[in-house]
């Protein structure tokens with residue numbers, strides 16, 4: 001069983017709390033955790049958790065990038081902390097616990113602060129996804145949602161237009177995946193269209209999903225109390 005979680009925004013301890021809930025309260029055998037972006041790869045977050053607090057993730061962690069990571073030092077930080085986390089790059093296919101994933105981190109362009117350089121999903125990323133044969137992946141994981149599936153806009157963000165990234169329709173048509181999982185929009189979303197079940201996840205402290213080797217997906221609501229922190233600290237760590 002894989003635990004799927006999204007939008008951690010540097011609160012790494014939440015991942016372990018959700019893993020413990022799945023194992024101890026629900027009695028699930030969790031092999032690994034996959035984060036659907038906005039893990040919060042900023043050096044201050046990483047130093048605090050791994051070095052100052054001497055913590056570790058209690059299961060192997062794999063992640064795609066979101067739009068709120070330190071993209072100016074992303075590769076350096078991922079390499080530095082590679083014992084603790086593994087990045088799955090844009091347009092790559094990855095196999096874990098018997099599941100084949102097509103990975104596409106990042107987000108469609110919003111503005112310079114919300115979509116820093118290297119976080120934006122580009123046409124070349126879509127093309128690189130389409131190079132893979134449909135048989136290579138049954139599950140698509142993205143940070144942003146596909147367009148046109150009915151994810152409602154977040155109040156206050158209407159300016160950016162309807163949610164979803166361009167080119168997602170081509171990926172859908174090519175792969176016809178069993179599952180498409182995403183985060184970014186900070187809300188639960190479930191819809192089946194033709195042969196694909198779409199699931200959107202909220203912030204990590206509101207719950208997670210459980211993905212079985214038979215590609216069954218179960219959303220789990222589990223609220224974790226948060227200590228108050230100003231939003232800029234949550235999003236940008238020690239900036």
Ligand SMILES: [Fe+2]
Nearest residue numbers: 038066067184
């Ligand atoms: Fe995001």
